[in-house]
Amino acid sequence: MSSTTHEWPLFEIFIRGQHGLSHRHVGSLHAADAEMAIKNARDVYTRRNEGVSIWVVEATQIAASSPEEKGPLYEPANDKVYRHPTFFDIPDEVGAM
């Protein structure tokens, strides 16, 4: 840690809160490698009993969509209401879905 030219890489942290739920992005932190990132994530993000499972991934390994492409990517779905299952009558006995 003597030189700032050797900064630890950034890791994105995903935590699963309970069995049956999916991992959720909770934030990011620096670590020398993935194992250390898991330990750091344990200390930074699970101090209050938040998690049962931790995933870490180096931030540079994540491919992300570009905000500029949001038109072609998402707008075509806007007017296709028939893709939403909102036209079915749900019997009362079924309860909350």
Next chain:
Amino acid sequence: MSTSQTEPNKGELFEFLCRMGDNTLVLGHRVSEWCGHAPVLEEDIALANTALDLIGQTTLWLDLAGKVEDAGRDADRLAFHRDVWDFRNLLLVEQPNGDFGQTIMRQFLFDAWHLSQLTALMESSDAQIAAIAEKSSKEATYHLERATDTVIGLGDGTDESHRRMQNALDLLWPYVGEMFVADAVDEAMVAAGIAPDPASLRPAYDTLVNDVFTAATLTKPQDDFGHRGGKSGKRHSEHLGHMLTQMQWLQRAYPDATW
């Protein structure tokens, strides 16, 4: 541990419990001194967590010590109203933080002993001691894992980190011997099946630290001289008194203050 048991007297048991509790109290306070000062945010939080684990264990040990003593002292009373000559912690844990490497080396040398001591205490003939040991051992397992990785990472790191870790090892190694030397209190605990013979933990300790130092490219000092006087309370280093003035200042300035 032995099945033919001789009840220890109250004083010896109190002494033993103070040793366990004072180790975690003094080290916990030392580690907490890093809060807000660690080299990176992630280590700052990890050290604070470790300190809190150790202080939590202290509460369990010293509360039990107070009950055994039966003189109306609880964990807070024991922690904040005793002076330096009444402390029974190992000399190792009262040594100053130094640089980050020195703190991590101290932690590793302690954790390696602490986990094997707690593991043995889980078989204690005293159910309360076994229960505290079991709870603490989960925390100690994590502390040891973290300290081991960091000792290896820094020892086998840059020239500077290697040099600092080797300096830390040379400085602190003479405080290791005290952990394994038995006195009358230890012998009474062994006879009662309460605690292991300190010397019995040494071979596994040596194997563990030798493996880690090899991986960390560090050289263990040849001289096995060990300072003594911490756990007996006969000869603490000058550092403990200074530390207590910080740790106990509030109770010294405002005796029996509560909030």
